[in-house]
Amino acid sequence: MTKGVAHSTAEPMGLSRWLLRGHSAVVYAFFYAPIFVLAFYSFNSSQIVGKWSGFSLRWYGDFLENENIQESIWISVKVCIASTLISVVLGTLAALSIERFRWWGQKAFDAVLYLPIIIPDVTMAVMMMVFFGEAAELFNAIPGVDLTQGVEKLVLSHVAFNISFVSVVVRARLANLDATMEEAAADLYANGWQTFRHVTLPLIMPGVLGGALLAITLSLDDVVVSSFVSAVGATPVSVYVFGMLRKGVSPLINAVSVVILAASMALVVASLVLERVTSSQKGK
Amino acid sequence: MTVAATPGLEYQAERARSRRGFLLGLPAVIYLLVFFVIPLGIVVAYSFATRTRTGRTELTDWNIDAYGRLGESVVRAVAFRSLWIAAVSTIICLVLAYPLAYFISTRRPVTRNLLLVGVMIPFWSNFLIRTYAWRVLLDSDGIFTQVVSGLGLGDGRILFTSKAVILGLVYGYLPFMVLPLYASIERIDWSLVEGARDLYASGWTAFRRVVWPLSRPGVVAGSILVFVPSFGAYVTPAILGGNKKGLMGSYIVDQFMDARNGPLGASLSVVVLAVMLVGTLVYFRQGGRNL
Structure with missing residues (x-):
């Protein structure tokens, strides 16, 4: 694989070269212009989104005073933290189990593990809704379990798709590490847990963190599955905003959107920085 | 050992x-x-279950009536409209993304990484909010509408039409096309192109006979990554397509929420799942594991 591109052959000449550059500039503008317009209008003092009538932070003030939104953000944060923790543990174990061991039924498990990644949102949402409808009574018979509560259902369904995403990311990391380090630890009489704790875990940590970031993002972004399983009093912010913006455009939603967008971009930047740190550690 | x-x-x-x-x-x-x-x-x-008169789904009297209804003209129209919108969105994404991916792959490493980050940020950003941004632009007094109408490029009022849905899908899923295309173009061995040029192939011929075939896995992977979610899309049509229940995603939701026809909704979900499974199998066949 040649990394250094021979520019004379790769880059077209003359007019097509400029067309290629112009096209790329237009596509980047297409990516970012809508976001900037949205952010710009969130600082508009007017009630009407399209009419600029001066700079104001009034909508951000409204956002801070809106208790429903605040509450829905707390629901989202709770669901996000719980589902990320559970799916990181289960997903990492699943990744280790598939990548480092061979057992009967593994192939089938591997195939099922891919399904939540590729399944369309709507199908997943229908599955979870129908399942909780049919099985809620069974679960509620178990003492201490109450599946009429929305938060539990949200956490359970977010974990159902996040395990797969976490395990894919951790597996990618595991596949790039050869098992000799772990074998060396075992040769030096480390038991299974010690090997995992002192050798495997530090090595796969970037993958685990990457998986966690992905799980956080997916949990916060999810609208379709969440709106099917959320109950009254447990509306996550994505579902709340979705409900608001189906009614139409308002400067308040713009302000909320900018906050959500800023949060999700902060996560991207965090993950990119993390990736840089990791790849420099690998000494590549 | x-x-x-x-x-x-x-x-x-x-x-x-x-x-x-x-x-x-x-x-x-x-x-x-x-x-x-x-x-x-x-x-x-x-x-395979039965719908009672009250709209409950009873897990008795197994039948394939719900699948039989897939042949009805209403359901067929929804399916074809979804297929068409997904196909058009995929083609537009491919046309927009290919030159961009080619451009990024042929930059120097530092520039290339920066340009890639530029694609990653929208890829990871909140999809709902990015779709809503177009709702603002397409509003009757929104910038898009005013610019398009002002420049005399035709009627800019496309909100709540299929055009707006396609625009939203293209905007939402374009990064899903760029990234696999980049992955496959970036690893092309350019000495092959040089060889073609040495043998007097024109720039266009070299592209068509060497670069394009070598980037095929990326084309297939990207197309599936755009087509599958577009086909079952729910959020984009709900925000940009108005309340018309003409697409697969919203039609399925409707079966469970308003029409209370569980068996039909379930059979449509199974069909969407099947489309996705076929797509994924093709994806793996092409060896496209590289996102």
């Missing part, structure tokens, strides 16, 4: 190791069994 003294011991060690691996995976196996496989099974069962 030490050599085991007897084959029996080695076999036992192998068994123990395999059991340990299974136990590690067990929590996830149980979780996915309960919260994924069983729900999927219930949906499949629903698709």
Whole structure:
């Protein structure tokens, strides 16, 4: 694989070269212009989104005073933290189990593990809704379990798709590490847990963190599955905003959107920085 | 690795190791069994179940009536409209993304990474909000509408039409096309192109006979990554397409929410799932594991 591109052959000449550059500039503008317009209008003092009538932070003030939104953000944060923790543990174990061991039924498990990644949102949402409808009574018979509560259902369904995403990311990391380090630890009489704790875990940590970031993002972004399983009093912010913006455009939603967008971009930047740190550690 | 003294011991060690691996995976196996496989099974069962007069789904009198209804003109129209919108969105994404991916792959490493970050940020940003941004632009006094109408490029009022849905899908899923295309163009061995040029192939011929075939896995992967979610899209049509229930995603939701026809909704979900499975199989066939 040649990394250094021979520019004379790769880059077209003359007019097509400029067309290629112009096209790329237009596509980047297409990516970012809508976001900037949205952010710009969130600082508009007017009630009407399209009419600029001066700079104001009034909508951000409204956002801070809106208790429903605040509450829905707390629901989202709770669901996000719980589902990320559970799916990181289960997903990492699943990744280790598939990548480092061979057992009967593994192939089938591997195939099922891919399904939540590729399944369309709507199908997943229908599955979870129908399942909780049919099985809620069974679960509620178990003492201490109450599946009429929305938060539990949200956490359970977010974990159902996040395990797969976490395990894919951790597996990618595991596949790039050869098992000799772990074998060396075992040769030096480390038991299974010690090997995992002192050798495997530090090595796969970037993958685990990457998986966690992905799980956080997916949990916060999810609208379709969440709106099917959320109950009254447990509306996550994505579902709340979705409900608001189906009614139409308002400067308040713009302000909320900018906050959500800023949060999700902060996560991207965090993950990119993390990736840089990791790849420099690998000494590549 | 030490050599085991007897084959029996080695076999036992192998068994123990395999059991340990299974136990590690067990929590996830149980979780996915309960919260994924069983729900999927219930949906499949629903698709063969009976709808009572009150709109409840009874898991008795198994039948394939719901699948029979897929032939009805209403359902067929929804399916074809979804297929058409997904196909058009995929083609537009490909046309926009290919030159961009080519451009990024042929930059110097530093520029290339920066340009890639430029694609990653929208890829990771909140999809709902990015779609809403177009709702603002396309509003009757929105910038898009005013610019398009002002420049005399035709009627800019496309909100709540299929055009707006396609625009939203292209905007939402374009990064899903750029990234796999980039991955496959970036690893092309450019000495092959040089060889073609040395043999007097024109720039265009070299592209068509060398670069394009080598980037095929990326084209297939990107197309599937755009087509599959577009086909089952729910959020984009809901925000940009108005309340018309003309697309697969919203039609399925409608069956469960308003029409209370569980079996039909379930059978449509199974169809969407099948489309996605076929797509994924093609994806793996093409060796496109590289996102």
